[in-house]
Every structure is written in structure tokens, then in C-alpha cells.
Amino acid sequence: MCRRAYGYVRSAHDDVGEIERLTGEMHDYARRRGLTLAEVFSDNGVASTALARRGFTALLDALRKMAPPVVVVPSLSHLSCQPALRAELELQIRDLGAPLHAIEPGTYLS
Numbered sequence: 001m002c003r004r005a006y007g008y009v010r011s012a013h014d015d016v017g018e019i020e021r022l023t024g025e026m027h028d029y030a031r032r033r034g035l036t037l038a039e040v041f042s043d044n045g046v047a048s049t050a051l052a053r054r055g056f057t058a059l060l061d062a063l064r065k066m067a068p069p070v071v072v073v074p075s076l077s078h079l080s081c082q083p084a085l086r087a088e089l090e091l092q093i094r095d096l097g098a099p100l101h102a103i104e105p106g107t108y109l110s
Contacts (some may be wrong), residue, residue, distance in 0.1 A: 004069040005030045005101075008059050010078045014045035015039035015094045029103050035070055048081040060092060068097035075104045 003048050008028040023040045030037040039062065043055035054080075059071070071093050073079060078085040093100050 002034055002036040004066065005035040005037045005072050006059055006062055006069055006098075007037055008042070008056060008078060009040060009074055010046055010048070010053070010055070011041040012045070012047050015042045016044065019044055022078075023031070025103060026072045027073060029039070030070075030072055033101075035072070037072065039106070049085065051085075052072065056089065060096065063093070063096040063098050068099075070101055071098045072101045072103065076102050 007023065007030075009019055009022045009026070015058070019042050023042075026040060027037050041055040041059040043050075043053045044054075046053055063069070063071070076086055076090075079089040090100060
């Protein structure tokens with residue numbers, strides 16, 4: 001049985017095509033690692049500095065309801081380009097017991 005994973009992607013520009021491409025990359029990444037990407041949460045047209053994020057909030061809500069799945073992001077910049085905000089969002093994910101995987105080469109955070 002594959003371990004469940006959720007994806008998260010954020011685009012500062014309202015770019016549905018980019019979200020779809022990155023979602024495909026996250027599905028491929030998960031499959032190669034024996035994970036099932038059950039759902040991808042997204043914030044489209046949301047700046048890296050934004051605190052209010054419907055997609056990220058929905059991801060956290062899903063993590064609270066399910067035994068800790070893995071969270072996959074295309075890169076850590078999808079959380080935020082600002083180091084302090086990115087660290088806070090990573091902490092919110094980790095506090096719910098979910099390992100964080102970034103597709104960036106060689107990046108795996110637990």
C-alpha cells in the first residue's frame with residue numbers, strides 16, 4: 001500500500017497552465033517514491049508574501065483530519081520566497097507530523 005501524500009503549489013500569477021504542469025510533476029515525483037498524491041491544494045494568483053491563503057489553509061485542515069501524510073511541493077519557494085515566512089509555513093506542516101518533500105534536486109525535509 002502506498003503512503004498518502006498531499007501536494008501544495010502557489011503561483012503569484014494567475015497561471016492555470018503552470019499549476020497544471022507543476023501538479024503533473026508532483027504526481028510523477030510521488031509515484032517514483034511510492035507515494036499516492038491524493039490531492040493537490042493550490043493558491044493561484046497569491047503573492048509569496050501573502051499570509052491569507054485558502055489553499056494552504058485547506059492543506060493544513062486536511063493534515064489535521066488524516067494520519068500524517070507526506071506533503072510535496074515543487075520547490076520551497078511555493079511556500080514563500082521570504083525565509084522567515086517560509087520557515088513559519090514549514091513549521092505549521094511539521095507540527096502536524098507531516099514530512100515535507102520539495103522536488104528541487106536533493107531536497108527533502110522531515
